[in-house]
Amino acid sequence: MEFTLYSPVKLIFGRPVAQALPEALAELGVRRVLLVSDAGLEKTGLVDQARGILSAAGYVVQTFAEVRSNPTTQDVERALKAAESAGAEALVALGGGSVIDVAKAAGLLMANGGRYRDYQWDGRPITRPITPLIAIPTTAGTGSEMTRTTVIEDEETRFKKGVVSPYLYPRAAVLDPALTTSLPxxxxxxxxxxxxxxxxxxxxxxxxxxxxxxxxxxxxxxxxxxxxxxxxxxxxxxxxxxxxxxxxxxxxxxxxxxxxxxxxxxxxxxxxxxxxxxxxxxxxxxxxxxxxxxxxxxxxxxxxxxxxxxxxxxxxxxxxxxxxxxxxxxxxxxxxxxxxxxxxxxxxxxxxxxxxxxxxxxxxxxxxxxxxxxxxxxxxxxxxxx
Ligand SMILES: [Fe+2]
Missing domain, CATH: 1.20.1090.10 (Dehydroquinate synthase-like - alpha domain)
Incomplete structure (x- = not known):
């Protein structure tokens, strides 16, 4: 038998996000944060709630709540712009697999430069860990909070191809089941x-x-x-x-x-x-x-x-x-x-x-x-x- 196991994500399960998120962020030693989410969660008030938690804990927060389902490279570029204009030192992804994957991809570009297609299609190596990311899944589905993969659709060719790297792991996953009860x-x-x-x-x-x-x-x-x-x-x-x-x-x-x-x-x-x-x-x-x-x-x-x-x-x-x-x-x-x-x-x-x-x-x-x-x-x- 022969195998390698590498899984560096800190998993915080079952604690209210209001407690677990500030604690997870405190370990990163950052001040400026971009909260990444989608319009549906913005409507439910969950994005506001997360923003409130972060502000109360003393973080400078900006929000990008525009990730679409089946996200494309355009979503990644827009999230990247938002992160750069916020001077974000860390990303908090609140949502399903689409939101977490866009945050991973934006974090990849923040830390490694270039365009997403360089990594997705042209084999450019990923040499640095992504901007520190805390993933807060609101659906019990993709498990993206635990993986080194991001799946984004190419805006031009409409093809989806995963990018896989050990540098893509979130730093922490905050799993609060109360966030998932309203999913239809x-x-x-x-x-x-x-x-x-x-x-x-x-x-x-x-x-x-x-x-x-x-x-x-x-x-x-x-x-x-x-x-x-x-x-x-x-x-x-x-x-x-x-x-x-x-x-x-x-x-x-x-x-x-x-x-x-x-x-x-x-x-x-x-x-x-x-x-x-x-x-x-x-x-x-x-x-x-x-x-x-x-x-x-x-x-x-x-x-x-x-x-x-x-x-x-x-x-x-x-x-x-x-x-x-x-x-x-x-x-x-x-x-x-x-x-x-x-x-x-x-x-x-x-x-x-x-x-x-x-x-x-x-x-x-x-x-x-x-x-x-x-x-x-x-x-x-x-x-x-x-
Ligand atoms: Fe799947």
């Missing part, structure tokens, strides 16, 4: 399905190690048990708390051990139809499971155990159970259910090719050819109406 059911379900996707793929992936196994199993157990409650009873603080923890555990696990076929397929699918990442993960999870189950070896037992299923359950039944569980959360099992017309043979071929070339594919426990990917996408599209 549909979004809770989609981002929660992403959590399960991260955990399952990290667990069965080729680069998994005993520590990521432990993290991933804890995340699978929590998501499986608590996501339905978080979706159907949004103000259930215990369920929200367990999901926020599951999200961080899953993020931590996949940051170290990688993802697999479900995320590889979700990339081209989400891009082509403008779908939410988590929704795509939820839709594709049963297909990925059906593809992988026979190749899991002893990991099959661990996975079924984490899901509370008997070992003798046949593969098809495990897949059906997962499909039913997701359907109970309102996650569709075909594109047809979303009123998306069946992709043409050329479209399926192109998406299959693209998925098979995605960076996470070599980590999948079972090798997948472009034809395998095309076949799964065809199934996920759903049978044409008769």
């Amino acid at each position: 059911p549909r979004l809770t379900a989609a981002v929660g399905a992403d959590v399960l996707g991260h955990a399952v793929e990290a667990y069965v992936g080729r680069r998994a190690n005993p520590i990521t196994d432990a993290l991933a199993i804890m995340a699978i157990q929590r998501a499986w048990r608590y996501l339905p409650r978080a979706v159907h009873e949004g103000h259930d603080l215990e369920a929200r708390s367990e999901m926020l923890l599951a999200s961080a555990l899953a993020g931590w696990a996949f940051d170290q051990s990688g993802l697999g076929i479900v995320h590889a397929l979700a990339g081209p699918l989400a891009a082509r139809y403008g779908l939410h990442h988590g929704l795509c993960i939820g839709l594709l999870l049963p297909y990925g499971l059906a593809f992988n189950l026979s190749a899991l070896g002893e990991k099959r037992a661990g996975l079924l155990d984490a899901l509370g299923l008997p070992q003798e359950m046949p593969d098809e039944q495990v897949v059906e159970l997962m499909r039913g569980w997701l359907a109970g959360l309102g996650i569709p099992s075909t594109l047809r259910e979303l009123d998306i017309p069946s992709p043409t043979a050329e479209e399926l071929h192109a998406m299959g090719e693209e998925a098979s070339r995605m960076a996470m594919m070599p980590n999948n426990p079972r090798p997948a050819s472009p034809e395998d990917c095309r076949h799964i996408l065809e199934q996920a599209a759903g049978a044409p109406a008769s």
Whole structure:
């Protein structure tokens, strides 16, 4: 056995953000801060609340609350400008994965110079840690607060490609479950399905190690048990708390051990139809499971155990159970259910090719050819109406 584990994020869980944020910032020895967020959170009053906490603690705060979902390089450039005009010495990202990723990318440019595309496409090396960042997730989904990855769409080409570097880790993650209770059911379900996707793929992936196994199993157990409650009873603080923890555990696990076929397929699918990442993960999870189950070896037992299923359950039944569980959360099992017309043979071929070339594919426990990917996408599209 051989592995390396490196995870420098200070995780502060369960304490009110009003206490935990000033304490986390105090360790950075800074005075001027840019608060990065989005318009939706500004409307809920959460941004004002965070600004108040920072001001009361003696920080000079400016706000950039304009990050869009599926952020592009334009969001990064605008956040960078705001940070520069604020003379920011640290960034506080309050939001979901989009907000945290934009803050990482802006912090990268502040510390390393140049334009984002230099790093995303031209292989310019990242040589310095990003401007110190404190991530405060308001959704239990991407786990970006624990990862060294940022995913930004290129404004010109519309392509999304992650940038990965150990210099991208936030300095601290403040996880206050009370911030997540107002997320609507549909979004809770989609981002929660992403959590399960991260955990399952990290667990069965080729680069998994005993520590990521432990993290991933804890995340699978929590998501499986608590996501339905978080979706159907949004103000259930215990369920929200367990999901926020599951999200961080899953993020931590996949940051170290990688993802697999479900995320590889979700990339081209989400891009082509403008779908939410988590929704795509939820839709594709049963297909990925059906593809992988026979190749899991002893990991099959661990996975079924984490899901509370008997070992003798046949593969098809495990897949059906997962499909039913997701359907109970309102996650569709075909594109047809979303009123998306069946992709043409050329479209399926192109998406299959693209998925098979995605960076996470070599980590999948079972090798997948472009034809395998095309076949799964065809199934996920759903049978044409008769
Ligand atoms: Fe994901």
